[in-house]
Amino acid sequence: MKKDFFRHSFDTVIIGSGLAGLRAALEASEFSKVAVLAKMYPTRCHSTAAQGGIAAALGNEEPDSPEWHYYDTTKGSDFLGDQDAIEVMCEDAIRTVVELEHMGVPFSRTQEGKIAQRRFGGHTMEFGRAPVRRACYSADRTGHAIVFALYEQCQLRNVHFFPEFHVLDIVIEDGICRGVIALEIATGRIHIFSSKAVVVASGGYGRVFKTTSNAHASTGDCLSILLDRGLPLEDMEFFQFHPTGLYGLGILITEGARGEGGILINNKGERFMERYAPTIKDLAPRDMVSRAILSEVKAGRGINGRDYVHLDLTHIPRKIIEERLPEISTFCKIYLGIDPSEKPIPVLPTAHYAMGGIPTDIDGRVLMDETGRTVVGLYAAGECACVSVHGANRLGCNSLLDTVVFGRRAGKAIKKDIKNLSLEDIKDEEIDRTDSILESLLNSKGSEKIGDIRERMQEVMMDDCSVFRHEDTIRQAIDELEKLSLRAESISLKDRTRRFNTELLEAVELRHLLNLAQAVARSALQRRESRGAHYREDYPKRDDQSWMKHTFVFKRENDWKFTYKPVVIKRFQPEERRY
Ligand SMILES: Cc1cc2nc3c(=O)[nH]c(=O)nc-3n(C[C@H](O)[C@H](O)[C@H](O)COP(=O)(O)OP(=O)(O)OC[C@H]3O[C@@H](n4cnc5c(N)ncnc54)[C@H](O)[C@@H]3O)c2cc1C
Numbered sequence: 001m002k003k004d005f006f007r008h009s010f011d012t013v014i015i016g017s018g019l020a021g022l023r024a025a026l027e028a029s030e031f032s033k034v035a036v037l038a039k040m041y042p043t044r045c046h047s048t049a050a051q052g053g054i055a056a057a058l059g060n061e062e063p064d065s066p067e068w069h070y071y072d073t074t075k076g077s078d079f080l081g082d083q084d085a086i087e088v089m090c091e092d093a094i095r096t097v098v099e100l101e102h103m104g105v106p107f108s109r110t111q112e113g114k115i116a117q118r119r120f121g122g123h124t125m126e127f128g129r130a131p132v133r134r135a136c137y138s139a140d141r142t143g144h145a146i147v148f149a150l151y152e153q154c155q156l157r158n159v160h161f162f163p164e165f166h167v168l169d170i171v172i173e174d175g176i177c178r179g180v181i182a183l184e185i186a187t188g189r190i191h192i193f194s195s196k197a198v199v200v201a202s203g204g205y206g207r208v209f210k211t212t213s214n215a216h217a218s219t220g221d222c223l224s225i226l227l228d229r230g231l232p233l234e235d236m237e238f239f240q241f242h243p244t245g246l247y248g249l250g251i252l253i254t255e256g257a258r259g260e261g262g263i264l265i266n267n268k269g270e271r272f273m274e275r276y277a278p279t280i281k282d283l284a285p286r287d288m289v290s291r292a293i294l295s296e297v298k299a300g301r302g303i304n305g306r307d308y309v310h311l312d313l314t315h316i317p318r319k320i321i322e323e324r325l326p327e328i329s330t331f332c333k334i335y336l337g338i339d340p341s342e343k344p345i346p347v348l349p350t351a352h353y354a355m356g357g358i359p360t361d362i363d364g365r366v367l368m369d370e371t372g373r374t375v376v377g378l379y380a381a382g383e384c385a386c387v388s389v390h391g392a393n394r395l396g397c398n399s400l401l402d403t404v405v406f407g408r409r410a411g412k413a414i415k416k417d418i419k420n421l422s423l424e425d426i427k428d429e430e431i432d433r434t435d436s437i438l439e440s441l442l443n444s445k446g447s448e449k450i451g452d453i454r455e456r457m458q459e460v461m462m463d464d465c466s467v468f469r470h471e472d473t474i475r476q477a478i479d480e481l482e483k484l485s486l487r488a489e490s491i492s493l494k495d496r497t498r499r500f501n502t503e504l505l506e507a508v509e510l511r512h513l514l515n516l517a518q519a520v521a522r523s524a525l526q527r528r529e530s531r532g533a534h535y536r537e538d539y540p541k542r543d544d545q546s547w548m549k550h551t552f553v554f555k556r557e558n559d560w561k562f563t564y565k566p567v568v569i570k571r572f573q574p575e576e577r578r579y
Contacts, residue, residue: 005431006184006191009423010035010160012414013180013195015167015222017042019143019403020382020410021201022150024364027411028197029157032418035193036159037182039166039217039505043151046203046215047403050143051327052120052256053135054100054404055397056093060114061133066090068125069134073398074572076122076285077391078532078542080235080550082568085362085387089398092405097136100404104149108137108324118324119259120396122285128579131283135397140254140327143400165191166505169434170198170225170378171426175368177378178426181434185505188498190438192431196421197377197414200226200358200366201407204383207509208517209351209466210458213245213252223384224512226358227519232369232552232563234386235356236516237523237534240394241467243289245350247308249335253328253347255396257313257340258282260324264293265310265344266301272309277579284579287393287533290349290467303346310344349467353394355533356523357386359552359565364410365417370552370565377421379410388550391567392532441507442498446490450506453484453491457517460484465521470537474525481521485514515555522560523551544574 011032014021021036028034038045057064069090074081101107101115108116117133125132138145154161162182168190169181179194205220206212227233243264244253258264263282266272276292277284284292297307313321318341321329325340332338332345358380359367365374382403389402414421464477488510495503529543530536549564 004189006189007194008035008191009194011195011418012197012199013037013193014199014201015180016045016201016203016382017161018045018047018201018203018382019146019150019400020407021199022147022154023404023407024199024201024381024411025154025159026150026157027408028414029154029159031415034159035162036154037162037165037167037180037193039164039185041163042161043147045147046218047143047400048147049215050400051140051252051254052259053118053137053142053397054097054146054400055120055123055134055395056097056136056401057090057134058094058097058115058117058136060110061117062125064125064132064134066093068127068132069093071127071572072122072124073389073395075128075577076393076395078393078577079548079574080388080391080531080567082388083570083572084568085389087570088362089389089401089405093401096401096404100146100149103153105145106138108139118256119283121255121258121283121289122395124280128279131280135256135259137256139323140256140325146400167222168508169430170200170222170229171430172229172375172378176376178424181426181431183438186500188501190431190435192426194423194426196418196423197379199364199410200378200380200384201382202384204354205513205516206351206354208458208461208513208520210462211245211250211348212351213242213250214351219509219513220354220384220516221509221512223357224515227515227555230554231366231375232359232554233356233519234359234552235388235523235550236519236553237527237551238355238392238532239351239520240286240353240355240533241290241349242286242352243293243349244311244347246331246335247346247348250350251331251335252350252352253311253331253345254325255286257311257325257328260320261316262311262313264289265312266296267303267305268301272296272301280579285393285395288579291535293349294467308346308348311347312344313340314342314344351466353399354383355386355388355390355392355394357384360385360387362387362409363413364406365413370563379413381406381410392534438504441504442493442496444490444492446492448487448491450491450503450510453488454510454513457481457484457514461517461520465524468535468537469524471525474521477521478518478525481514481518485518488514518560519553523553523562526551526562548574
């Protein structure tokens with residue numbers, strides 16, 4: 001070893017300090033020595049930005065049941081969700097929320113002191129009869145409240161945190177995961193973490209799109225690393241657009257705003273969701289509401305003929321907005337100078353959530369292929385993973401639930417597996433490979449700028465591969481992405497030092513984003529039907545005959561390969577999705 005590399009060994013290494021990573025860390029800390037690596041300061045993960053709530057059929061405000069939650073999630077997923085996983089999640093939801101409460105999460109309360117609940121898109125009672133209050137919340141800072149409670153619990157259990165450590169590689173040898181290689185951002189030094197088990201909990205990749213609610217750090221690094229390592233990604237064509245992003249900015253206005261009674265209005269003053277979803281109207285699932293908004297805009301019914309509609313909260317008492325939606329109310333004032341109690345909010349769909357990701361079994365073990373073989377010692381949970389509970393479209397509040405339920409299950413799976421996992425040093429060749437990639441970026445002499453390529457990629461994905469898609473536009477996107485990937489080979493950096501070189505990290509992230517953008521576009525090209533968030537104008541119908549299956553995309557050299565895995569159907573047969 002020539003350079004000052006630092007070696008560490010842990011039983012369990014967790015990539016990401018979001019809710020999935022923290023919950024997995026807590027579980028694994030009961031029986032193993034745990035490290036959590038995060039490229040940001042741990043409590044600055046995107047989970048902290050979650051506003052609206054976490055779903056559990058507590059029935060505190062009206063009758064509810066896990067079975068209805070199971071049905072809603074399946075129907076919301078446009079029947080692509082695997083029902084064994086959905087059943088597990090919905091059955092475990094009540095215990096999960098009570099556990100979080102006991103860990104110190106300050107949930108908002110009803111008059112009698114129970115955990116308060118509000119309405120959210122696609123949450124219904126009696127199998128779709130009427131909306132139900134199922135979302136448990138801490139005003140509109142639910143993610144923040146849960147992250148801090150879990151972070152404190154991890155501190156109590158001596159979990160080792162490595163803040164601002166950027167993971168560059170996940171080492172897998174002959175189907176066995178050996179650990180990770182990371183860059184300490186402050187010093188620019190490389191650290192090697194050998195471990196028996198690695199949990200990938202690195203969140204989403206909304207930054208492939210121009211308009212997004214996602215944090216700047218949501219670049220999907222680890223998905224791309226695993227793709228390059230020959231592992232598949234599942235259902236990448238399904239990317240959720242949230243209906244209500246602040247116009248021009250993409251900053252999220254929680255669905256909780258509609259849960260509290262907010263309505264969407266077009267330029268005629270019409271509550272247009274009555275036409276698209278007569279039963280639950282503005283509380284229809286996100287894929288439907290996003291398409292409805294963009295259809296209104298296309299038909300010339302955007303406000304003042306422009307490309308946005310209004311989210312109107314002016315009829316909701318100011319006290320309720322101040323108590324239950326303080327965060328979004330502040331956002332509207334700061335970013336648009338609008339007081340939502342007085343004026344409607346201009347909104348447009350914003351790229352929000354990746355339904356697809358690293359395929360896992362229901363205990364977080366990462367799948368090698370569609371046959372169910374797993375990678376020894378490698379686990380994934382949270383938004384980066386695809387279990388799949390969300391199928392083609394996620395319901396609001398089911399992601400926070402997913403992170404905590406499946407983060408915990410990954411921890412439990414490691415407990416079962418650990419006696420068969422061994423700790424071995426990561427080979428020097430692996431470290432040299434990573435280091436030489438960094439060196440070549442630092443010494444690059446090209447003329448291309450990172451920002452230009454990233455911006456163009458985000459535009460292409462937004463214009464050609466977002467809410468509405470067509471074979472022609474997707475092909476156009478793929479061509480352009482290929483060109484951009486070539487251009488990315490000849491970038492040059494202004495900062496050639498190692499310490500706190502954020503430009504270097506942006507270069508690394510750009511490669512990952514381009515990789516994932518291609519995975520999305522190519523998977524979207526294959527799926528010749530419309531389902532959930534994947535809407536093909538050239539194939540506008542859902543096709544259960546041919547497409548009740550999950551896409552597995554692999555990258556082989558410079559080629560892409562697709563295989564498919566059947567959907568797990570248990571209780572609920574596919575039916576037409578009416579709301
Ligand atoms: C604005 C907003 C509001 C939302 N509101 C809700 C809601 O109300 N209810 C709901 O259910 N869902 C909501 N969601 C979705 C939900 O918050 C996320 O899907 C979920 O929090 C993701 O958690 P996670 O643990 O998977 O990842 P994250 O919280 O995104 O954490 C990822 C972690 O991985 C680390 N990381 C990533 N790459 C690397 C790397 N290369 N090296 C080291 N570390 C790395 C990051 O630093 C971070 O610590 C919302 C999402 C957004 C964007």
